Amino acid sequence: MTMGRCLCGDITFTVNTTPTGASVCHCGQCRKQSGHLWASAQAPAAEVEIDGPVHWYDASGIAKRGFCPRCGSFLFWKAHDEDMISLALGALDEPTGITLEKHIFTADKGDYYDIKDGLPQK
Amino acid sequence: MITGACLCEANAFELDASPGPVTACHCGQCRRYSGFHAASIDCDGTSMRWLRQGHLTRFTHAGGSTRVFCGRCGTKLWFEYADGGLSLEAGMMDAPTGTRLAEHIFVADKGDFYDIADGVPQQQGWDD
Numbered sequence: 001m002t003m004g005r006c007l008c009g010d011i012t013f014t015v016n017t018t019p020t021g022a023s024v025c026h027c028g029q030c031r032k033q034s035g036h037l038w039a040s041a042q043a044p045a046a047e048v049e050i051d052g053p054v055h056w057y058d059a060s061g062i063a064k065r066g067f068c069p070r071c072g073s074f075l076f077w078k079a080h081d082e083d084m085i086s087l088a089l090g091a092l093d094e095p096t097g098i099t100l101e102k103h104i105f106t107a108d109k110g111d112y113y114d115i116k117d118g119l120p121q122k
Numbered sequence: 123m124i125t126g127a128c129l130c131e132a133n134a135f136e137l138d139a140s141p142g143p144v145t146a147c148h149c150g151q152c153r154r155y156s157g158f159h160a161a162s163i164d165c166d167g168t169s170m171r172w173l174r175q176g177h178l179t180r181f182t183h184a185g186g187s188t189r190v191f192c193g194r195c196g197t198k199l200w201f202e203y204a205d206g207g208l209s210l211e212a213g214m215m216d217a218p219t220g221t222r223l224a225e226h227i228f229v230a231d232k233g234d235f236y237d238i239a240d241g242v243p244q245q246q247g248w249d250d
Contacts, residue, residue: 007154007189008181022235024158031213032129035198036146036161039236057195059129065196071181072191072198074157088157089235098235112144112212113161113223117239 002043004091006073011052013075019043019087022098026115027105029059033067033074036110040077040086041098048085050076126214128197132176137210139169143224144212146242148232155189155198159232161223162201162209170210 002015019041030038054076055069066076077086089098106121115121124141127134141163152160179193186204191197198211212219223242230246238244 005154007151024236029129032197033195033213034156034158035211035213036156037158037213038156039158039233055193055196057129059195067191067196069179069193071155072179072189072196073155074196074198090153090155090157090159090233092235094234096233096235100236110212110215110219111217112215112219112221114240116241117237 002087002096003093004075004087005093006052006068006071006075006091008068008071008073010070011050011054011068011073011075013048013050013087013091015043015087016047016049017043018097021102022089022100023102023104024100025104026109028108029065030077030105031108031110033059033065038074038077039089039100041089042084042086045078045083045085048087124219125216127216128192128195128199128214130177130192130195130197132174132194133178133192133197133199134173135170135210136173137165137170139166140220141165141210141215142221144221145209146223146226147228148226148238149228150231151183152228153231153233158236160198160201161212163212163221165200165208165210167208 022041054066124137177193188202201209
């Protein structure tokens with residue numbers, strides 16, 4: 001079981017399986033909402049129990065982004081037409097048992113850092 | 123001139139001077155907040171102008187530092203040190219930013235799901 005929470009603790013979540021496909025997203029939306037980069041892994045939404053007043057923001061029309069309205073922690077991303085939900089790795093209690101596998105949307109990355117960890121880039 | 127705005131455009135700023143270096147923070151608080159780790163630029167408030175502000179939401183830690191974000195879209199805006207200093211969140215800067223990531227701090231607290239492999243200097247805490 002994987003557990004996580006926001007910075008202030010108002011929002012907690014439990015995942016009844018190990019999230020998969022751990023990635024770092026470099027898209028402009030994730031960079032703004034995270035403050036730098038967003039790392040996440042996916043799980044079936046039906047396997048994720050979220051407790052707390054998540055504020056959802058639809059930035060693109062295809063997905064919604066969930067954060068804590070009190071402390072601002074960026075916790076969730078969910079496409080409207082998919083059954084999976086992405087969970088912020090930074091919010092997970094350790095040990096996470098998860099290792100980053102890839103970088104995504106690197107064409108949109110910020111110009112002030114380099115990616116040098118050798119992981120695949122898309 | 124450096125510019126930036128939040129995701130919903132309620133907040134936008136201009137920065138006259140080239141921003142200072144970017145510092146990445148791996149402490150547990152920044153990791154919960156950002157979803158990975160934070161990156162920000164210590165900033166002299168006199169060199170920047172907010173063109174508009176909206177939905178400002180403040181979360182203050184017990185130690186007195188405050189995190190400010192847009193309450194509508196969740197964009198991270200700035201960090202206020204307990205002594206009043208400001209650090210601008212790097213993610214909302216438009217390119218070209220004219221700056222570089224120059225240091226990782228609090229790497230002793232980094233998450234267990236990633237390695238830091240970019241060759242940028244690392245500090246175990248605030249200032250080793």
